[in-house]
Amino acid sequence: MIVRTKFSALKEGRWYEYVVRFVLGGAATVTAGIIAEIWGPEIGGLFLAFPAILCASATLVEAHERREKREHNVRGHERGTDAAAMETAGAALGSIGLVSFGLAVWVLAPRFGFASLAFGSIAWLLTAFTLWRFRRVTRLVH
Amino acid sequence: MEYAVRFLAGGLIVSAFAVLGDVLRPKSFAGLFGAAPSVALATLTIAVVKNGTSYAAIEARSMAWGGIAFLFYAFLVCHLVMRFRFSALAATSSMLLVWLIAALGLEQVFVGWP
Numbered sequence: 001m002i003v004r005t006k007f008s009a010l011k012e013g014r015w016y017e018y019v020v021r022f023v024l025g026g027a028a029t030v031t032a033g034i035i036a037e038i039w040g041p042e043i044g045g046l047f048l049a050f051p052a053i054l055c056a057s058a059t060l061v062e063a064h065e066r067r068e069k070r071e072h073n074v075r076g077h078e079r080g081t082d083a084a085a086m087e088t089a090g091a092a093l094g095s096i097g098l099v100s101f102g103l104a105v106w107v108l109a110p111r112f113g114f115a116s117l118a119f120g121s122i123a124w125l126l127t128a129f130t131l132w133r134f135r136r137v138t139r140l141v142h
Numbered sequence: 143m144e145y146a147v148r149f150l151a152g153g154l155i156v157s158a159f160a161v162l163g164d165v166l167r168p169k170s171f172a173g174l175f176g177a178a179p180s181v182a183l184a185t186l187t188i189a190v191v192k193n194g195t196s197y198a199a200i201e202a203r204s205m206a207w208g209g210i211a212f213l214f215y216a217f218l219v220c221h222l223v224m225r226f227r228f229s230a231l232a233a234t235s236s237m238l239l240v241w242l243i244a245a246l247g248l249e250q251v252f253v254g255w256p
Contacts, residue, residue: 004167018161025180026149028181029152041189045203054177077227084223085224088233093174098208099210103203105205107199120179129174
């Protein structure tokens with residue numbers, strides 16, 4: 001199996017990290033709504049791909065890695081930035097999935113309404129997974 | 143009230159994708175969830191209810207341009223972190239302005255503003 005789950009990873013996180021992500025996600029959604037109301041859906045739509053969540057996740061991943069290394073008395077600066085870079089590289093592939101999501105919903109929403117969001121999500125996952133698999137097969141990512 | 147619903151929906155969906163990103167391995171795969179359509183799912187669901195499907199379609203089209211700007215942004219952040227050893231916070235926050243300029247530029251060039 002290529003992709004697996006590690007539920008024990010949830011214990012490694014601190015409670016406030018989930019609060020930060022919740023607040024950031026809520027704030028990003030409210031901000032996108034306000035911008036769409038003021039400047040219209042053309043400008044508001046851009047902010048549906050605003051990378052605020054990546055700021056939080058890359059910073060948290062970096063902090064995790066450094067903390068883990070510190071607990072083992074190892075300097076973790078480089079490991080931390082490596083982990084953040086890997087998170088960002090993954091997000092770059094995910095961003096191409098965001099383009100697929102947007103295009104799918106753009107084409108399908110007038111006909112399928114809510115269902116277009118499900119089709120868009122499938123398009124995001126398929127695109128992101130295919131690109132990630134391709135990179136893995138070509139041994140650029142392990 | 144509407145903004146409270148937006149906040150709650152956005153927060154919940156972003157948190158759900160974040161948990162997925164935390165539990166999935168390998169880490170390179172989990173990284174995909176750093177660009178999950180979480181804010182988009184919350185916003186477009188509300189847009190379909192409140193403004194109709196045509197409005198949601200316009201937002202989604204713009205989102206595709208925002209996604210291309212995101213790719214450019216992630217590429218730059220990755221290089222700043224890997225090559226110049228910027229901290230993740232410094233790299234991701236300083237490049238947000240680049241994302242904004244790229245997104246607005248793409249929208250202006252290919253769609254034009256209303």
